[in-house]
Amino acid sequence: MNTFAQSLTQKDIFNFLFFVPIFWCILHTFSGAYFNPYRKSRIIEVYRTLIISILGTILFYFFIFIDDDHNDIHYYYKSFFIYFILQFGATSFGRFLVLNHIKNQINNGKFGYNTLIIGGNTQAVQLYKEIVLNRVKLGYIFKGFVYAYDSGNNGLNEFLPKLGSVDELEKIIDDHHIEEIIIAIDTSEHDKLQSILAQLSHRKVIIKITPDLYDIISGSVKTSNVFGTVLIEIYPELMPDWQRVLKRTIDIVVSVLVMIIFSPLYIFAAIKVKLSSPGTIFYKQERIGIYGKPFWIYKFRSMKQNAEDKGPALSSESDPRITKWGKVMRKWRIDEIPQFFNILKGEMSLVGPRPERKYYIDIISETYPHYKYLHKVKPGLSSWGMVKYGYAENVNQMIERMKYDLLYIKNCSLVLDFKIMIYTIIVILQGRGK
Numbered sequence: 001m002n003t004f005a006q007s008l009t010q011k012d013i014f015n016f017l018f019f020v021p022i023f024w025c026i027l028h029t030f031s032g033a034y035f036n037p038y039r040k041s042r043i044i045e046v047y048r049t050l051i052i053s054i055l056g057t058i059l060f061y062f063f064i065f066i067d068d069d070h071n072d073i074h075y076y077y078k079s080f081f082i083y084f085i086l087q088f089g090a091t092s093f094g095r096f097l098v099l100n101h102i103k104n105q106i107n108n109g110k111f112g113y114n115t116l117i118i119g120g121n122t123q124a125v126q127l128y129k130e131i132v133l134n135r136v137k138l139g140y141i142f143k144g145f146v147y148a149y150d151s152g153n154n155g156l157n158e159f160l161p162k163l164g165s166v167d168e169l170e171k172i173i174d175d176h177h178i179e180e181i182i183i184a185i186d187t188s189e190h191d192k193l194q195s196i197l198a199q200l201s202h203r204k205v206i207i208k209i210t211p212d213l214y215d216i217i218s219g220s221v222k223t224s225n226v227f228g229t230v231l232i233e234i235y236p237e238l239m240p241d242w243q244r245v246l247k248r249t250i251d252i253v254v255s256v257l258v259m260i261i262f263s264p265l266y267i268f269a270a271i272k273v274k275l276s277s278p279g280t281i282f283y284k285q286e287r288i289g290i291y292g293k294p295f296w297i298y299k300f301r302s303m304k305q306n307a308e309d310k311g312p313a314l315s316s317e318s319d320p321r322i323t324k325w326g327k328v329m330r331k332w333r334i335d336e337i338p339q340f341f342n343i344l345k346g347e348m349s350l351v352g353p354r355p356e357r358k359y360y361i362d363i364i365s366e367t368y369p370h371y372k373y374l375h376k377v378k379p380g381l382s383s384w385g386m387v388k389y390g391y392a393e394n395v396n397q398m399i400e401r402m403k404y405d406l407l408y409i410k411n412c413s414l415v416l417d418f419k420i421m422i423y424t425i426i427v428i429l430q431g432r433g434k
Contacts, residue, residue, distance in 0.1 A: 020060070024087070027056045032241025033095075038111060038139070042099045046092050053088035112141040113179040113206075116163065116172065117156065118148055118196060123210065124184040125155045132159075143176045148185045148192050169199055182231065183209045195369070197234075202375030204291045207234040238376060238412040247349065247414060255344040262337065269300050269334050276325035279305030282338060287355035290378045295347040297355060298338040302326030312359045316393045331431050339381050351417040352380025353405040356398070363395055364402070374405050377412060382424040384408040384416075390432075 028034065031052050033045070061080050105111040117124055124145065131140055144163035145156045156162075163172045172178065181200065185193060193209070200207060208231040237244065259266070270281045283301040286294050307313075307321040315322065322330070329335040342348040348355070353374040364371045385401035385408070392398040408416065 023060060024056060024091075027052055027059075028091075030242040030245050032245075035241055037099065038102055038106070040099055040102075042096055042103065045095055045099060049092045049095060050088060053084060053091065057084040057087060106139045107137045109137065112137075112139040114177050115140040115142050115180045115182060116176070116178045117142065117145040117160070117182050117184065118166065118169075119145060119156065119184040121184075121186055122155065123186070125159075127182065127184045127210070128156060128159060140180070143178065144172075146172065148183075148196070166196065166199075169196070170203065173203060173205060178205060180206045180208065183207065198369040198372065201370070202292045202372040208232065209234070238409065239414075243414050247417065248346075251343050251346075251349050254350060255340040258337070258340050259344075265334070266337065269329065269337070272325045273300050273302075273329075276323045277304055286357065287379065288358055288361055288375065289347055289355055290375060292372070292375050294358070295342070295355075297348075298341055300329055300335040300338060302329050302335045312357060314360075314393055314395075314398075315391075333428055336381060343381060347378070349378040349380045351382055351420045352378045353383050353402075353408065354386055355379035360395065360398060364399060368399060368402070370406065371399075371402055373409055374402065376409060382420060384420055387420055387423040387427060 031048060033048065033052070057080065061076075061083065102111070117128060119125075119127075128142070131138060132142075142160055144161040146163055146166050146169070148166060163176065173181075183193065183196060197207070211230055211232060239247065273281045280301055283299045283303070284296045285299075287297045289295045302323060303315070303319075303321040303326055304323060326335065339348060343350060361371065383405055385404035388404045389397070389401040392401050408420075
């Protein structure tokens with residue numbers, strides 16, 4: 001009887017050398033193995049590797065190993081077991097070594113996270129002492145603190161510098177490159193906590209709060225046992241790693257296909273824009289994207305040149321600034337298709353809240369600070385608000401549409417994305433654009 005090694009053909013060897021590394025890299029990428037290595041737990045990563053190794057070996061086994069040349073079931077059992085042990089053993093051992101090296105860097109103070117404490121009582125001081133005096137270093141590099149209110153004295157100024165007021169949080173985050181924020185305030189200060197969370201909702205920072213505040217916050221949370229100091233982590237990511245990777249993959253594939261397949265439409269629309277009125281073919285405008293970062297959005301120009309010389313102004317269905325061809329493009333949303341370039345660049349996604357200008361964001365945020373929650377995800381070519389409500393002609397309508405987009409944020413998933421894409425296609429085919 002042939003042994004496992006003797007049964008390997010040249011084709012098997014080629015598959016091992018070429019396809020196997022690609023296969024496992026893709027699988028581990030979707031599992032989130034390559035994201036944020038400095039924040040990973042060694043035990044959890046070994047468990048994650050075990051699950052992925054079992055799943056990957058089963059998939060790989062049925063696609064590669066099983067053929068009609070072997071009728072001995074013991075051969076398949078043996079080959080499966082050998083391959084699983086080799087793959088899991090090598091991957092978990094290598095990953096454990098890397099993560100152990102990272103942990104040593106953190107313990108030796110060579111790496112850490114710039115951290116800010118927000119507190120207004122002795123709880124903040126106790127929390128700080130407990131973390132700093134702990135034998136095991138947790139990676140916090142405390143840059144300073146701010147009081148939860150404009151005035152106060154909780155004793156933290158004996159250990160850390162006061163960096164400003166709570167109203168200056170965004171500036172403090174930028175100036176000191178803050179990565180983590182620990183909120184330690186009384187349970188009676190519910191309104192203040194909600195205000196702080198709303199202020200930080202669009203920033204890419206990890207927020208940790210004390211357990212007694214858990215029942216008054218919402219979102220994606222994870223309990224973190226900090227060697228005696230139990231905190232609850234509020235993660236800025238709304239989707240699991242594998243969904244985020246798959247969502248980005250779909251964005252890239254669809255964008256490339258659309259720009260290739262619909263290239264004749266791009267050319268036709270560009271010619272019509274040029275012939276319809278004097279001016280440029282494309283129109284670009286600064287919009288606010290994920291985590292409040294500005295970017296340039298691209299459209300086919302549907303209005304007369306310099307339509308906003310007098311300042312920002314939302315369009316309406318009977319807007320005289322819209323050209324004749326512009327009305328046709330808007331009805332079928334042809335003017336939006338240059339945004340597939342924004343999607344390819346990673347500034348936008350196929351599905352997500354529509355990006356707005358800072359001018360209107362500032363107006364809405366004064367009354368509805370929760371509007372900034374929309375910046376927790378990439379803006380999209382289409383959104384739940386666009387499907388259910390449509391284009392907004394004034395600020396009040398923008399606020400109404402925001403309610404649908406906030407529902408999307410709270411229920412963000414690939415399943416909902418696919419549902420929105422299907423509804424968007426129906427809207428386009430029915431010519432229900434504005």
